[in-house]
Amino acid sequence: MSERKILICSAWPYAYDMMHLGNLVGCLLSGDVFERYYRLKGCDVVHVSGSDMHGTRTEFEALRRGISPEEIAYKTHEAIVEVLKGFHIDMENYTTTATETHYEFTQNLYRQAEANGYIIPLDEKRAFCEVDEIFLADSFIEGTCPKCQFERAKGNQCDNCSSLLEPEQLIEPKCTICGQSQIVFKETRAWLLDLAKLEPKLREYVEGHPEWEGNVKHFTKQMLEDGLQPRAVTRDLKWGIPAPFEGSEGKVIYVWAEAAIGYVSATKEYFDKLGTPERFDEFWKNPDAKHVYTQGKDNIAFHTIFFPGQLLASEQGYHLPDQVSAVEYLQWIGGAKFSKTNNVGIFCDEALELMDPSYWRWYLISVRPERRDLAFSWEDLDMAVNATLNNNILNLVNRVVSLIHKKTDGKVLDVEIEADVLAQVEATAKKVDEIVEAGGLAAAIREISNLALFGNEFVQNREPWKEGNENILTSAFHVCKALSVLIQPFVPRVAEKVFRVLNLKDVTFDEITTIRGGHPLNPTEPLFEKLDIDELKARYEALKEKSTQNA
């Protein structure tokens, strides 16, 4: 058991509504690609995530619809599980935050934090709706802004004059659940995680990661510069994990304070079920393990400050996040925001009705917003799928395989591979590896595409279809083989087909540079089908038409 231990943690989708494509690409899909990549390299990989079942919105939405939060959460969870299957996202443990393991683990962790002196109580007046008998989050209160008289100012901020507000300042505050204004401010006790006390340790942890870049670095640095404050980890809600503190009966642990802990409990649950609970420590108590977190930029602070803060507070020696691979936002056409209520954008369940999931995977990762926000476009989709994946990469494979069948009886000749081909393949593998190890994926796809360009150019220039040039095909095959391995983490089902045609089995990363002479191929089969983008658009329009009518 000396392989590298890699733990991939994808941010937990909120089990309240179906994810859109932007949610998918940054969290679960990226995680899946990383998982497959590291496994290809022979690492010991565990990938965990799950549905975030609790939360204010779920509970409030349940109140509004008159059903239980559980019902919403489980229904959504089941739908998400189906979507993951549909996108070929397959991890060690996709669970929920409503499991017994998670409840126990979270409560234990917070008891440990309390015993270590990191939990402090605080009494505070908070808005309470007497109709719904529930404490209201600031954003669930509306009223007239005391500054600009805008009538629908939120409890924390006025959307009109953008003043920051306290809920008490609103004139005629109303509950947005029942619409009534029977709001009183009642004293209630909250328990806070003392992040101020944890600050020196967190600072040390963050300073230990000079490789963090971009938003991850900036957000985190900013948080520390502003100084950390104790932050409430309990809520006056019913649906959630009962808070385990003295006198905290009837309150739950707040979602942000428990969802991330799910990374740990989900790993534990996985190894418990597997019957090898001792292996948990190989991932969570092992300083040599590498932990990769995939999420959207809105979650950065949770992964670099709050979550490590909790782990530190427990003083159990848990491994802290190493790589925080955060993406910017994928937006809808023209920079519009995805919105279920306004029926804008494509949601994951709809996406699967529209197109081959391999194509979605390839497109989404190739436009993965790693540097800045990015808008969906049909043109980009067309280019990524048809121009790059189909015409450039897969057609090259098909081209070379057909030639080998025609010219050398389906056998790769046992001759030397051209030096520049060897060098190009090796250089690409190296670059891809550097990119992925550093938390990038879109750039890796660009490198892979470049190798295919090189391959096509090579074949074109050396004309292996002419008599006497058959030896060239061995080099061309070498490129195709490398391509097939490199695309595997991105489009596993497509790679499977290519492996079959190339007659490769139990493929690992090493296959990229392995030299094969005298290797027989299998009969060719269609490797791809062109995507008809106009037809796809038409079906999308029809789908939207239908869901507008249903709404």
Place this chain on the structure above:
RNA sequence: GACGAGGUAGCUCAGUUGGUUUAGAGCGGUCGUCUCAUAAGCGACAGGUCGAGGGUUCGAGUCCCUCUCUCGUCACCA
């Protein structure tokens, strides 16, 4: 509002700590071309005031200031 991050050819992006005279790729577009491959492949060309203005410097896309646009955070939304 405060703070932070970004605005490079139609699109997606590269551009080390400022310096090979005409700012680079890929895709798209235009033209040409091979024929092994799913009208795929290859080559050539197309010229973007590097968001706007000012400054520092022998020299700035690369540093500083101002402005503008986009995005994010601002701690009971996650």
